[in-house]
Amino acid sequence: MRAKVMPDGRVSLPADLRKRHGLIHGGEVIVEDLGDAIVLRTLDQVVARAQALSRRLIGDKAGASVADFLADRAREAEAE
Numbered sequence: 001m002r003a004k005v006m007p008d009g010r011v012s013l014p015a016d017l018r019k020r021h022g023l024i025h026g027g028e029v030i031v032e033d034l035g036d037a038i039v040l041r042t043l044d045q046v047v048a049r050a051q052a053l054s055r056r057l058i059g060d061k062a063g064a065s066v067a068d069f070l071a072d073r074a075r076e077a078e079a080e
Contacts, residue, residue, distance in 0.1 A: 011040075021045075 004012050018024050021042050030046050032039040041049075058064045063072075 001014050001017055003014065006012070013023070015024075022044065023029070023042065027042065029040045029042055032041065062068075
């Protein structure tokens with residue numbers, strides 16, 4: 001697909017692309033400079049990638065979840 005970059009830096013994305021990625025009413029995207037390419041990702045896509053990476057790195061290790069971290073901090077606060 002082709003998109004136009006305006007002189008002020010605004011980018012106009014085709015409507016079907018915005019609809020497919022949940023941006024029909026606009027929204028924020030993350031811009032990645034890969035050196036030889038520019039990649040736009042929605043915030044949902046970035047979060048999903050981060051979660052997948054965390055699952056690969058941490059797996060099912062006991063005590064490694066956010067809930068475990070918050071529970072540890074709550075116990076520490078109670079001890080003070």
